[in-house]
Amino acid sequence: MNSNTSTPATNNRPALSINDLTLIALFTAVIAVCSWISIPAAVPFTLQTFAVFLTAGLLGGKRGTITVIVYILLGAIGVPVFSGFTGGIGHLLGPTGGYIIGFIFSALVMWFAENRFGKSLRVLAASMIVGLIVCYAFGTAWFMTVYTRESGAIGLMTALGWCVFPYIIPDAVKIAVAVILCRRLRPVLTGMQAR
DSSP states (O other): OOOOOOOOHHHHSOSSOHHHHHHHHHHHHHHHHHHHOEEOSSSOEESHHHHHHHHHHHHOHHHHHHHHHHHHHHHHTTOSOBGGGBOSHHHHHSTTHHHHHHHHHHHHHHHHHHHHHOSOHHHHHHHHHHHHHHHHHHHHHHHHHHHHHHHOOOOHHHHHHHHTGGGHHHHHHHHHHHHHHHHHHHHHHHHHHHO
């Protein structure tokens, strides 16, 4: 019997390399900075959603999802990474916290689409759109639950009018810009990782 058996090299490979961890840290910071940037408009908005889609689009589903989770966990423990330089578990448990938690589902949708349908730009754009819809759905359900508990019942159309409809066009623009940047930056990022 040969006692010199060895496991395949792939089993010894760490789940996340130093390069992966570096990119996760870098893009966690990117999401935070974009959360702090407020664009003045009839209804002001941040670049948080854009950063989430860009992150998952560039890093891929697995690393992108981990990055979003790290970002949310940092905010939950009080690091001021959310819009308006805020943080804390209370922010997540508030009426609009569901939209932030919904970013995890957006990233998961993109991860699923990447694994199931590939990494083409068409798949990427479609997964961003579906991910945004899932985020809207989860966030709105959360908003209605918390708002009803704190202030009284609210109708679905009212909640959508407050929390979704004003942001559809800005979010569509963010998705378009994220897809364009992913197309341009993916080869650069792949080249850097190959070194």
